[in-house]
Amino acid sequence: MKKIIVLILLAGWGRLPAEPAWQFEDYFIDQTLRIDYDHTGTALQDIYAFDEAYLEPYWAGSRTHLIDTLDLGAYLFTVQDHPTRTLLYSRGFCSIFGEWRTTEEARTRSRSFSESLRFPMPKREVRITIHARDRNNRFQEVWSLDLDPSAPEIIRTDFFRDVTVRTLMHHGPSDKKVDLLILPDGYTGHEIKKFIGDAKRMTRILFDTSPFREHKTDFNVRVIEAPSADSGIDDPAKGVYRDNILSSSFNSFGSDRYILSYDNKTIRKLASRAPYDFLYILVNSEKYGGGGIFNLYATCIPDNLWSDYIFVHEFGHLFAGLGDEYYTSDVAYAEFYPRDVEPWEPNITALLDPDALKWKSLVDPDTPIPTPWDKSVFDSANAAYQRQRLEIPAGSRRDSLGLAHQRWIHEFNRTRPYWGRVGAFEGSGYASEGLYRPSIDCRMFSRSQTGFDPVCTRAIIRVIRFYTGSR
């Protein structure tokens, strides 16, 4: 407990980072050390076990903003110089295990997931510590590992040497830019050209959306051409299984549209061919689906009616730790956010203390908190839509119904008195009651192609500034 307090003081949580009194070169070289470990357990208990360490060829992150000041993520890892205990690096993140443990399955059996920590290659021995948020969302130390960078156990192999890395957008050196890397899954050798086209189109859509549009020159975008043996990805609920390079699959956690890959090691080995801060997996499918986990990766399909929406929405999860503001679709989680604790996500509040609302500085004084929005009218229209939807098989008729419903949502929201204002609108984080979102509509709330609201926009810009080393 004492140690955590010291770390927090050193890191200066909540404030802009004080420049450390030391230089990157004092402690690090310009490559990445990756620690793979297994995170195993159930809903109630979990353990961490060291797996392997790898030296990766590129360090893409900042050389000045090394200590995380964003306070995002369900987990945080810190890297300390072992002899002096100087805090050298920290980063918040989320994990598949962290989501899985909230599912029904985690109550009945244990599972194991491979996870990775990446940081610049240290010059001398370091202590790596994982902190997990406790029930009150305070970080507690849960596991640590001492590692000497000269140890022979650090694997120094270049993997996937034959693949081609292609740059789609270059605006400057990696340490001063956000480096986005897009990986293909389920594209055969013949389809790799299509992958490049899909990645270009999705990138264009992202940078047509504010605030990415205004910060386009803060990003580099690269793709890796890595074919799969089979076209498409697993769809276990339909009995479809493919030999796809990254093993992405529909129906993760039993949710049909949720696309994840549990093959962390192959993803990391392939990604190590290029410098990256953030990973996006583009999945060759027309079926609706996607996923996004803060600081892990996002997934999206390029060929669905809703691809534009999904690509940008999932990037919001991956990049800025934004939470889902919707509450009307089925999800696999049972009470994802406990009602008596303020979520760490920048765009969801339990409104436990309205005077201390975390986005209060963006609220006009005459906007009531909570903010009225005719929720019951919205809810009954939505219930009618969900009933109709279930009666129609997937296909063009269901698509038209979906589009009509989204148009209705947009029109309804647009004509409410507090449209365009920041407030606290009830219904968010998969919960109809007790959780609130900042705006009546947002890219994290509906598919009505609305942009990010001011709170999400501010959260995204904070992350961009952190990664580009600007203030």
Ligand SMILES: [Zn+2]
């Ligand atoms: Zn989402």
